[in-house]
Amino acid sequence: MGWATGYIDKLKRGETVQFRPRGNSMAGKISSGQLCTVIPVRLDDLQVGDIVLCKVNGLQYLHLIKAIQGKRFQIGNNRGRINGWIGENGIYGKCVRVE
Numbered sequence: 001m002g003w004a005t006g007y008i009d010k011l012k013r014g015e016t017v018q019f020r021p022r023g024n025s026m027a028g029k030i031s032s033g034q035l036c037t038v039i040p041v042r043l044d045d046l047q048v049g050d051i052v053l054c055k056v057n058g059l060q061y062l063h064l065i066k067a068i069q070g071k072r073f074q075i076g077n078n079r080g081r082i083n084g085w086i087g088e089n090g091i092y093g094k095c096v097r098v099e
Helices: 005-012
Strands: 017-019 036-040 051-056 059-069 072-076 082-087 091-098
Touching (some): 005 017, 005 036, 051 072, 059 082
Antiparallel strands (some): 017 036, 036 091, 051 059, 072 082
16 A cells, blocks of 8 residues: 555546645656646546656556557656556556646
8 A cells, every 4th residue: 555545546436636745756847745636547648748646566656657658658757767667557547737
């Protein structure tokens, strides 16, 4: 169970969630503690540069889609670090607002 498990469960039920992630890996896009609104994912709408709530190698992230190859997505932060590649089942929601 990770920091986002409860939010992921709600997204899987079709609910929109809001939370305030902590950390600096997304500085420039999301500052630590800013309110983020995440909606259930529509895989057809995902593009490089979208911020998604996802799981890579067992860890939960609110990070960027860096590349797309078919139904595979490369996930990374806004500081140049790449977390890895995941399939479509590893993406749970898309961030649509940062306040």
